[in-house]
Amino acid sequence: MGLVARVVEESGIPTVTVSTGRDITALVRPPRSLFVNFPMGNTFGRAGDSAMQREILRAALDLAVTAEQPGILVDLPLQWEDTFVYFAVETTPEALARQLKK
Amino acid sequence: MEPIRYVDALNNKYGAMGFPPYQWSENHSAPWTPLARPLTACTVGMLVSGGISHCTAAPFDPDARNDHRVDAIDPATPLDQYQIHDSYYDHSDADRDLNCIFPVDRLAELAAAGEIGAVASRLWSGFMGRTYNRSKVIEESAPALVDELKADGVDLLIAIPA
Numbered sequence A: 001m002g003l004v005a006r007v008v009e010e011s012g013i014p015t016v017t018v019s020t021g022r023d024i025t026a027l028v029r030p031p032r033s034l035f036v037n038f039p040m041g042n043t044f045g046r047a048g049d050s051a052m053q054r055e056i057l058r059a060a061l062d063l064a065v066t067a068e069q070p071g072i073l074v075d076l077p078l079q080w081e082d083t084f085v086y087f088a089v090e091t092t093p094e095a096l097a098r099q100l101k102k
Numbered sequence B: 001m002e003p004i005r006y007v008d009a010l011n012n013k014y015g016a017m018g019f020p021p022y023q024w025s026e027n028h029s030a031p032w033t034p035l036a037r038p039l040t041a042c043t044v045g046m047l048v049s050g051g052i053s054h055c056t057a058a059p060f061d062p063d064a065r066n067d068h069r070v071d072a073i074d075p076a077t078p079l080d081q082y083q084i085h086d087s088y089y090d091h092s093d094a095d096r097d098l099n100c101i102f103p104v105d106r107l108a109e110l111a112a113a114g115e116i117g118a119v120a121s122r123l124w125s126g127f128m129g130r131t132y133n134r135s136k137v138i139e140e141s142a143p144a145l146v147d148e149l150k151a152d153g154v155d156l157l158i159a160i161p162a
Helices: A002-010 A022-028 A050-066 A093-101 B006-016 B092-096 B104-112 B134-151
Strands: A015-019 A032-035 A072-075 B043-048 B052-054 B070-073 B082-084 B123-126 B156-160
Touching: A002 A015, A002 A022, A002 B134, A002 B156, A015 A022, A015 A050, A022 A032, A022 A072, A022 B006, A032 A050, A050 B104, A050 B156, B043 B104, B052 B070, B070 B134, B123 B134
Parallel strands: A015 A032, A015 B156, A032 A072, B043 B123, B043 B156
Antiparallel strands: B052 B082, B070 B123
């Protein structure tokens, strides 16, 4: 996704990437990134929490205005309430076989 | 808490399945296009890679690999008319409220309130899963999306990896 943002930006449309994977984003270096230290899948917060969803979306939009340094990565100062871990579903043998064919 | 180290976690998982280490693109500089107008005049688009599609469209492959599919999303779609098929993240919250990962309602509200100019006429969902043939993204799939964004007069794109 960071790669796509880079191509879009290079083609003349500004982008802001909102990421939950800080290490990946730091490597790929999209033009402007907002890192949200929430579980992947909860980039904008919890289900039903419109206020937080709006706050994070606003922070992303604001970054389009305030960012001045290409490749900037801003850490959003919000904490997820619980500890969370890398989410990995068990890949079934059937799914693995399909993937290996692609 | 410290951010999760996804590079290590993904390499451990897929390495154990027999895949080679995922060579993340490593860039030391980034392209730059300044915002051309104030947010209040911007048409804002969004792109998400979380396996989200309209219920009337085919589901995404939850284990997508080298999948260059990109769907146009009608921002007027009611929330219960989306489906998520993606094994790469926990979308149980997003199944109940898509705005957790793809804040279509929040963007519409900001447009209605005049904080942004408009929501783009089409939003986008694609580039999901693991992509090993990245030159195709750079040379074909992403430029094809750029053409569509330009056709819609998008001034700013919010990109949401999942």
